Amino acid sequence: MSAFKRKRGGQAPQDKKAKKVKFVADGGESPEEVQQEKTNEFTVPPPVSLGKWTNKERVLIFSSRGINFRTRHLMQDLRAIMPHSKADTKMDRKDKLFVVNEVCEMKNCNKCLFFEAKKKQDLYMWIANSPHGPSAKFLVQNVHTLAELKMTGNCLKGSRPLLSFDPKFDKEPHYALLKELFTQTFATPRYHPKSQPFVDHVFTFTIAENRIWFRNYQIMEEDASLVEIGPRFVLNLIKIFQGSFGGPTLYENPGFQSPNMYRRGIRLAAAARVREKQMVKELQKMKRADAKEDVSRDVTADVFLTPADEKPIHIQTEAPEPKVVKKNKHKAFKRQRMARR
Amino acid sequence: MVIDSRTMESAEEEALLGEESEEEHSELSDSELQEAFAKGLLKPGMNVLVDEAKKFVNNAEGMKQCLADFRKDLPWMERLDMTNLPAEDVLSKVEGKVPNVTNGDVNVDDDFQREMFFYRQAQATVLDALPLLKKNGIATKRPDDYFAEMAKSDQHMQKIRKKLISKQMMMEKSEKAKKLREQRKFGKKVQVEVIQKRQKEKKAMMNAVKKYQKGMTDKLDFLEGDKKAGKDSSQGPKKVSNKKGPNAKRKYKDQKFGFGGKKSGKKWNTKESFNDVSSFRAKVAHAKGGKGGKKGKGGKQNKRPGKSVRKKMKSRS
Numbered sequence: 001m002s003a004f005k006r007k008r009g010g011q012a013p014q015d016k017k018a019k020k021v022k023f024v025a026d027g028g029e030s031p032e033e034v035q036q037e038k039t040n041e042f043t044v045p046p047p048v049s050l051g052k053w054t055n056k057e058r059v060l061i062f063s064s065r066g067i068n069f070r071t072r073h074l075m076q077d078l079r080a081i082m083p084h085s086k087a088d089t090k091m092d093r094k095d096k097l098f099v100v101n102e103v104c105e106m107k108n109c110n111k112c113l114f115f116e117a118k119k120k121q122d123l124y125m126w127i128a129n130s131p132h133g134p135s136a137k138f139l140v141q142n143v144h145t146l147a148e149l150k151m152t153g154n155c156l157k158g159s160r161p162l163l164s165f166d167p168k169f170d171k172e173p174h175y176a177l178l179k180e181l182f183t184q185t186f187a188t189p190r191y192h193p194k195s196q197p198f199v200d201h202v203f204t205f206t207i208a209e210n211r212i213w214f215r216n217y218q219i220m221e222e223d224a225s226l227v228e229i230g231p232r233f234v235l236n237l238i239k240i241f242q243g244s245f246g247g248p249t250l251y252e253n254p255g256f257q258s259p260n261m262y263r264r265g266i267r268l269a270a271a272a273r274v275r276e277k278q279m280v281k282e283l284q285k286m287k288r289a290d291a292k293e294d295v296s297r298d299v300t301a302d303v304f305l306t307p308a309d310e311k312p313i314h315i316q317t318e319a320p321e322p323k324v325v326k327k328n329k330h331k332a333f334k335r336q337r338m339a340r341r
Numbered sequence: 342m343v344i345d346s347r348t349m350e351s352a353e354e355e356a357l358l359g360e361e362s363e364e365e366h367s368e369l370s371d372s373e374l375q376e377a378f379a380k381g382l383l384k385p386g387m388n389v390l391v392d393e394a395k396k397f398v399n400n401a402e403g404m405k406q407c408l409a410d411f412r413k414d415l416p417w418m419e420r421l422d423m424t425n426l427p428a429e430d431v432l433s434k435v436e437g438k439v440p441n442v443t444n445g446d447v448n449v450d451d452d453f454q455r456e457m458f459f460y461r462q463a464q465a466t467v468l469d470a471l472p473l474l475k476k477n478g479i480a481t482k483r484p485d486d487y488f489a490e491m492a493k494s495d496q497h498m499q500k501i502r503k504k505l506i507s508k509q510m511m512m513e514k515s516e517k518a519k520k521l522r523e524q525r526k527f528g529k530k531v532q533v534e535v536i537q538k539r540q541k542e543k544k545a546m547m548n549a550v551k552k553y554q555k556g557m558t559d560k561l562d563f564l565e566g567d568k569k570a571g572k573d574s575s576q577g578p579k580k581v582s583n584k585k586g587p588n589a590k591r592k593y594k595d596q597k598f599g600f601g602g603k604k605s606g607k608k609w610n611t612k613e614s615f616n617d618v619s620s621f622r623a624k625v626a627h628a629k630g631g632k633g634g635k636k637g638k639g640g641k642q643n644k645r646p647g648k649s650v651r652k653k654m655k656s657r658s
Binding site: 055077080081129133134146147149152154155156157158160161162163164165166167169170173174176177180183184187189190196197198199200202204206208209211213215217219222224226229239240242248249250251252253254 | 397398399400401403404405407408410411412413415418419420421422423424425426428447449455458459460462463464465466467468470471474479480481482483489490491492493497498500501504505
């Protein structure tokens with residue numbers, strides 16, 4: 001409703017195609033408040049779109065139960081920046097997915113962005129073309145919302161975005177399909193009643209490392225200086241289905257690893273490291289135990305044994321005779337002796 | 342020997358041999374296995390079950406068909422989509438850095454590079470799209486008197502502004518603090534120099550006065566000395582003193598008491614130190630009669646007279 005409260009220097013809505021009381025205005029989205037004036041002989045101002053709104057694209061944005069605050073804010077932000085979106089209550093996870101199609105039909109929407117949260121940790125996003133068209137499931141990561149203080153840009157609520165795609169989107173058939181899906185979903189239709197006539201922000205979809213990165217920038221100056229508005233997230237493609245929320249699988253991402261597998265991988269790695277440490281410890285213990293060799297028997301003890309005859313054992317019963325100590329004769333000194341000789 | 346999991350194992354071998362942890366016993370009943378062995382499908386020895394590699398669906402034809410069915414051929418004005426590579430990075434070209442990081446090379450772990458890549462892609466789109474929009478009459482600039490609801494409320498934008506301002510203030514504060522610290526150090530140096538200079542002057546003055554008092558000189562030059570000194574010495578000696586004076590002493594002191602480097606154990610009587618003759622001053626070593634030369638020149642200006650002479654002088658005055 002805010003879009004109708006345009007106060008631009010007192011410019012009244014044009015009365016060219018002023019209609020009198022009409023229930024079914026063209027476009028099907030005539031302002032409700034205007035209809036209340038039908039009792040006075042007022043010329044009811046025509047719907048803002050002036051009958052030019054032809055691209056009837058409506059996106060239903062809602063989620064399952066069990067989402068956390070970040071996802072909720074992300075959804076609110078998407079609803080704020082996409083004026084052609086509609087909200088719905090949370091869906092019970094007990095219902096099968098194709099129930100979503102019925103919900104879309106009830107709300108008269110032909111595209112759907114459905115957020116599914118599992119284990120209060122992982123966020124999956126379904127983007128689907130409601131009655132028959134293709135649908136895709138993504139794992140959403142690195143969510144940053146509009147409310148983050150680092151995102152300093154701002155844009156009109158409901159202004160039309162420019163969409164910027166990576167050239168890689170044209171190279172593979174699955175990316176081309178996704179490109180078409182994104183274009184139809186995120187592009188605000190021209191002359192949408194809730195849209196603003198200025199184009200002041202740009203969405204970028206880039207492919208890097210097998211993932212799709214989404215950014216939203218505000219166009220500050222005509223020379224293309226940009227400031228980020230947000231939100232921002234990263235999409236990891238899981239599967240593309242031919243039908244809406246079901247049907248045969250058209251494409252499966254070989255590089256996708258489910259978050260459970262990823263967490264399991266981390267746990268296994270940690271466990272393996274611990275086991276390795278234990279094994280190393282045990283090995284060391286064993287080595288230390290083995291290193292102690294048996295030294296009770298010396299192998300080299302017999303090296304120097306020389307066999308000899310055994311002598312008869314002779315036990316002395318008498319004490320030996322004392323040795324005769326020869327006293328030193330008074331010999332002449334050597335020199336004298338030599339001289340004498 | 343490796344066989345596909347579809348074929349069956351030999352039953353002749355004991356169950357211990359060759360059976361991996363596949364629990365498909367419903368398919369591999371004993372009788373079937375025996376039959377298979379009899380037919381010759383299985384050979385004796387170790388048989389290992391192997392899983393088929395998982396095939397990922399990539400139905401290119403189906404996708405193209407689907408795309409053809411589902412695409413809406415809307416005019417560009419409805420879609421406003423563009424496909425382009427990032428704009429040229431002028432800054433990095435100027436610096437001579439990475440010339441053109443193509444799409445495949447963008448390193449997702451380098452945050453700055455990645456975000457700059459996305460930014461430049463958006464820039465390229467904007468640069469291409471603006472002229473087209475202008476041609477078709479869609480405005481991109483919001484006039485100043487156009488007030489409408491924005492995606493972020495004014496309150497929120499104020500919060501953002503406050504945060505930016507506070508960040509800036511913090512940076513400024515830290516810079517100021519750094520500058521102050523530097524200044525203080527410099528100021529201290531200057532202060533010390535000035536004090537030393539004053540002390541020197543005072544000392545010289547006192548000496549001159551004393552000499553005059555004792556009758557050694559009868560000139561009253563020292564009174565005018567400041568003026569002359571001020572005029573002449575402002576340029577010449579100052580330059581010299583700044584270069585050599587404090588620096589050599591300071592250097593030595595720094596080296597001795599400052600931080601970093603080995604202080605003790607510098608004097609060793611090793612071969613190298615013995616052979617090192619760098620501290621040999623030929624002039625000093627070969628100076629013969631240096632004292633005589635001094636006496637001849639300066640005389641009593643530099644040298645202090647002996648005790649007896651001083652006594653005489655004292656008793657005289």
